[in-house]
Amino acid sequence: MKAIILSGGKGTRLRPLTYTGAKQLVPVANKPILWYGIEDLVAAGIIDIGIIISPETGPEVQAKTGNGEQFGANISYILQEEPAGLAHAVKVAQPFLKDSPFIMYLGDNLVQSDLSIFLNEFKSQQLDALTLLCSVPNPTAFGVAKVDEKGRVLQLVEKPKKPPSNLALVGVYLFNRTVHEAIANIQPSARGELEITDAIQYLIDQQRKVEARQIQGWWLDTGKKDDLLEANRVILDTCLTASTYGDVDNQSQVIGRVQIGQNTRVINSTIRGPVVIGENCHIENCFIGPYSSIADGATLINADLEHSVLLQGATVTGVHQRIVDSLIGQRAHIKAAPRRPKALRFMIGDDSQIELT
Known part of the structure; x- marks a missing residue:
């Protein structure tokens, strides 16, 4: 069994961050989103993995x-x-996949379920395709499956105005080699892409064994800022363990589940978990509130932060208003002078500089 992880695309919904980097490398709880998928696949026993990359961000992903x-x-x-569709990604990966059955995993998704459960079922039932589904409150925003009582997929519809169900396609698919025949027999959609839903529908129309299973636990799509902050919150809530390897002075308070990396200094500050702080950070005269992730090399002085993600090397100094619900890029600088009464929200790309006056 092999796997391919899709890590291409332009990441337009996470701009300006993705003007300078791959969206799959944006960290959740200080770990690139892409790495969660790799770890899930390895935990399921799949170690032969192909990562689909784009010309723009591929070298960064590889490095x-x-x-x-x-x-x-x-x-x-x-x-x-070029980003010509999910089925096109399978097509370009065919020399790597050969005739092997495989899992296709979208690299900006996070899934809590144990993949080995679905892998075992796919093998034991000798299926041509197995799609993973999740119940969602807004199915018109997703690809949706119509499934019978035995789990057989009857129809797939992309972002339907009248959804046949509330079961969205999660972005994890299991296929055998018959999917290559299906892709060879479909045409680009109206948006000019080879759609994986069309390939699966071809298999259904050819009476192939196509089934679906609903995942247990959460599914997180991290394509937009608010989605990424929610993913950060969920991961910190469910996966974080407390540990302190840095230096916390006697004037500081660390409350709840907080992880502090090596060579990080915390001075006269309060940190209320769940919070993860990377290595070589400097935190002074700050309040760091719950659901915050601070990457390596960040500096916060005279600042309050809550429910936010700071990327590597970001600096925030002298901001007396609390920063909330923010995503701050690598090496970005924020500084301010006078005190203001309102909270601040940011989405700031790499190397940005902002001064509040």
């Missing part, structure tokens, strides 16, 4: 993720020259 050794995997990189 940061490496050959897979740190995950116990063998990672190959597969270039998709």
Whole structure:
């Protein structure tokens, strides 16, 4: 069994951050989103993984993720020259996949369920395709499946105005080699892409064994700022363990589940978890509130922060208003002078500089 993880695309919904980096490398709880998918696949026993990359962000993905050794995997990189659809990504990955059955995993998704459960069922039932589904309150925003009482997929509809169900396609699919035949027999959609839903529908129309299973636990799509902040909140809530490797002075308070990395200094500050702070950070005269993630090398002086994500090397100084619900890019600088009464919300790209006066 092999796997492909899609890590291409332009990440337009996370701009300006994704003007300068891959959306799949934006951290959730101080770990790139992409790495959660790799770890899930390895935990399910799949170590032969191909990562689909784009010309724009592929070198960054490759440099940061490496050959897979740190995950116990063998990672190959597969270039998709243009974002021409999920089925197109499978098509360009065919030389890597050959005739092997495989999992396709969208690299900006986070799934709590144990993949090995679905992998075992896919194998034991000798299915042609198995799609994972999740109940959602707004099915018109997703690809939706119509499924019978035995779990067989009857129809797939992309962002329907009148959804046949509330079961959205999660972005994790299991296929055998018959999907390559299906992709060879579909045409680009109205938006000019080869859609994986059309390939699955072809398999259904050919009476192939296509089934679906509903995941247990959460599914998080991190394509937009608010979604990413929610993913950060959920991961901190469910996965964070407390540990302190840095230096916390006697004037500081650390309350709840807080993780502090090596060579980080906390001076005269209050940190209320769940919070994760990376290595080589400087926190002074600050309040760091729940559901905040602060990456390596960040500096916060005379600042209040809550429910926010700071990327590597970001600096916030002298901001007396509380910063909430914010996503602040790598090496970005925020500084302010006078005190103001309102909370502040930011989404700031890498290397930005903001001065509040």
